Amino acid sequence: MRKMLTIISNVLRGSASRNKCDLHKLEEGPPLQAMLSREEGLQYYRTMQTMRRMELKADQLYKQKIIRGFCHLYDGQEACAVGIEAGINLSDHLITAYRAHAYTLTRGGTVREIMAELTGRRGGIAKGKGGSMHMYTKNFYGGNGIVGAQVPLGAGVALACKYLGKNELCVCLYGDGAANQGQIFETYNMASLWKLPCIFICENNKYGMGTSVERAAASTDYYKRGDFIPGLRVDGMDILCVREATKFAAEHCRSGKGPILMELQTYRYHGHSMSDPGVSYRTREEIQEVRSKSDPISMLKDRMLSNNMASVEELKEIDVEVRKEIEDAAQFATTDPEPPLDDLCNHIFYNNPPMEVRGTNPWTKLKSVS
Amino acid sequence: MASLRCFLRSGKNAVSAVLRREFHRTSPAAVQVTVRDALNQAMDEELERDERVFLLGEEVAQYDGAYKISRGLWKKYGDKRIIDTPITEMGFAGIAVGAAMAGLRPICEFMTFNFSMQAIDQVINSAAKTYYMSAGLQPVPIVFRGPNGASAGVAAQHSQCFAAWYSHCPGLKVVSPWSAEDAKGLLKSAIRDDNPVVFLENELMYGVPFEMSEEAQSKDFIIPIGKAKIERQGNHVTLVSHSRMVSLCLDAAAVLAKEGIECEVINMRTIRPLDAEAIETSIMKTNHLITVEGGWPQFGVGAEILGRIMEGPAFNYLDAPAVRVTGVDIPMPYAKILEDNSIPQIKDIIFSVKKTLNV
Numbered sequence: 219m220r221k222m223l224t225i226i227s228n229v230l231r232g233s234a235s236r237n238k239c240d241l242h243k244l245e246e247g248p249p250l251q252a253m254l255s256r257e258e259g260l261q262y263y264r265t266m267q268t269m270r271r272m273e274l275k276a277d278q279l280y281k282q283k284i285i286r287g288f289c290h291l292y293d294g295q296e297a298c299a300v301g302i303e304a305g306i307n308l309s310d311h312l313i314t315a316y317r318a319h320a321y322t323l324t325r326g327g328t329v330r331e332i333m334a335e336l337t338g339r340r341g342g343i344a345k346g347k348g349g350s351m352h353m354y355t356k357n358f359y360g361g362n363g364i365v366g367a368q369v370p371l372g373a374g375v376a377l378a379c380k381y382l383g384k385n386e387l388c389v390c391l392y393g394d395g396a397a398n399q400g401q402i403f404e405t406y407n408m409a410s411l412w413k414l415p416c417i418f419i420c421e422n423n424k425y426g427m428g429t430s431v432e433r434a435a436a437s438t439d440y441y442k443r444g445d446f447i448p449g450l451r452v453d454g455m456d457i458l459c460v461r462e463a464t465k466f467a468a469e470h471c472r473s474g475k476g477p478i479l480m481e482l483q484t485y486r487y488h489g490h491s492m493s494d495p496g497v498s499y500r501t502r503e504e505i506q507e508v509r510s511k512s513d514p515i516s517m518l519k520d521r522m523l524s525n526n527m528a529s530v531e532e533l534k535e536i537d538v539e540v541r542k543e544i545e546d547a548a549q550f551a552t553t554d555p556e557p558p559l560d561d562l563c564n565h566i567f568y569n570n571p572p573m574e575v576r577g578t579n580p581w582t583k584l585k586s587v588s
Numbered sequence: 589m590a591s592l593r594c595f596l597r598s599g600k601n602a603v604s605a606v607l608r609r610e611f612h613r614t615s616p617a618a619v620q621v622t623v624r625d626a627l628n629q630a631m632d633e634e635l636e637r638d639e640r641v642f643l644l645g646e647e648v649a650q651y652d653g654a655y656k657i658s659r660g661l662w663k664k665y666g667d668k669r670i671i672d673t674p675i676t677e678m679g680f681a682g683i684a685v686g687a688a689m690a691g692l693r694p695i696c697e698f699m700t701f702n703f704s705m706q707a708i709d710q711v712i713n714s715a716a717k718t719y720y721m722s723a724g725l726q727p728v729p730i731v732f733r734g735p736n737g738a739s740a741g742v743a744a745q746h747s748q749c750f751a752a753w754y755s756h757c758p759g760l761k762v763v764s765p766w767s768a769e770d771a772k773g774l775l776k777s778a779i780r781d782d783n784p785v786v787f788l789e790n791e792l793m794y795g796v797p798f799e800m801s802e803e804a805q806s807k808d809f810i811i812p813i814g815k816a817k818i819e820r821q822g823n824h825v826t827l828v829s830h831s832r833m834v835s836l837c838l839d840a841a842a843v844l845a846k847e848g849i850e851c852e853v854i855n856m857r858t859i860r861p862l863d864a865e866a867i868e869t870s871i872m873k874t875n876h877l878i879t880v881e882g883g884w885p886q887f888g889v890g891a892e893i894l895g896r897i898m899e900g901p902a903f904n905y906l907d908a909p910a911v912r913v914t915g916v917d918i919p920m921p922y923a924k925i926l927e928d929n930s931i932p933q934i935k936d937i938i939f940s941v942k943k944t945l946n947v
Binding site: 311313344345346347348352354355359360362363364367369370371372373374375376377378379381382388400401404405407408411412564565566567568569570573575580588 | 642668671673674676678679680681682683684685686687688689690691692709710713714718719720721722723724725726727729758759761782783861899900
């Protein structure tokens, strides 16, 4: 059963409600109306809920010291990851920074292998050798730890798409903090010169670590920062806005017009990472307000319920299934053994004959295979 | 084609070859090829062989290359495969790495490796470490190439040797050719290698001609990465070097030979992985080791070789401490007299050999 829904754009922090998105060097933007089928709605709901519960479970495991090191959680931003994937194909390419667990999921990873990677076990998606920031799947290039470095990489992937002529594109994500990096402007220049099929997406969650956008950027209109690259800004908490904007951007790229820039206005409930409580630079009231008024999962749920596209029981059932999936994955992630020590030196080189690697002392020679 | 060349360049041999009607020539038809032309040939052949190979960098296309290494390639292969970039190293190095991740085989040229410092994060964190971090899911088949080390009169910011910095990092292969054959065979290997390779050329060597054997002229001629070559046999002392300093070692060896001192000169060819075995085998014969490099002494290539020899079986064969001949530990000055005294000269090698041999 398909229903026509009007997209309502909510701009955070108290501005007026708008039903169009902001455009830069574009005559027209994505459509203001979208079709949402029941199947799509349920699928989006399930995926977003899975992401949400997965991140909350990671929070729990981190506090139990079962996950260690860096852990950057995505809860609050689910509509971005799910909406973007809904606007492209799995044969397209995507790269992001370190807040990457959700994208690993949308790009084909399973909750089990994501969680086991966080806990550093051999069943992890990178066999425990990458950790939170270094997860990869087909056509998904991580998971990148150095702020901004993923943007030139993404343009390089787009160059390969154009070179190989398969009508694929690359979605290249970065945050409001990274948006000031010089290498991003270098990338805008080359992507535009060479008309690379690249969708640059700025996930603006208002804070680069502990620094608010006003304190970091002379211009917080991130969708305009591409200058000669056309841009649009949409509500990143509304999954349909994100999806339609992504479809619009993808069409722009695939028609050979070159890169395009999208700013998604979103919010993260957690701090920058697990070592940041997230309340020294923003108020609990602010976080609570977003949760109650703009939560992406609640918004989709309300929409579906008020349009009779699903029942409360149905959605509850999905919640139960998701909870179980996460519990099973967490169980696996905590019981799977750590990687074997003889995997230590493997995967240095690809397609290389086996070689010796020096251990911690001259008498220890370790084996390395591709 | 080869027999035509043979006919043109060695008439007498060609006539007899034709008379003998053999497919294999018995006389070697070596030609003189500069390092520049060898590099050009290597890239040309690999661009032809594999469509996924492409070259990007500043001035590589329409300018024919800042040092003319890519002369003629843009004319032959066009915009798609020979790409001029803006002066944005971090950006285009990252783009090259991304392209490698997505299935292409880029050659990323740095006009000199001094400029690679702007992009070093992409070389190390995005290229070198990715195969390991992904536990084998994501290879990065890329070559970073360009001139490295001291040139002539280009002063401090344009004269640094990066062999030690890049060779420090697991996940990279670091190659430093000396001769034209080295340049061609190693660059072809580097391009065919499925891993990130840092290819350190030398501007002062570009114009130097070397004899290139017939075998090396073939389109399938490759030199394996990771194997050193003994350029000169000797019994009294082992000189280990790479790139331009190999020439100086051979010159010093020629002078020393007149005094009855026979040096074994090893051309490293590859810095990482280091062919320690070749060096050890030589030391077991000569009992003396001197490393010669253009770079700075602290934490340099020579320092690593000496450390390995200390830790390995060859230590017991040393009759004197192993020593290093290196560039002077200063930023490179401009004035010629100062510059000349900032890098090893032949007399420095000779002096060090005599000190080591106590003669």
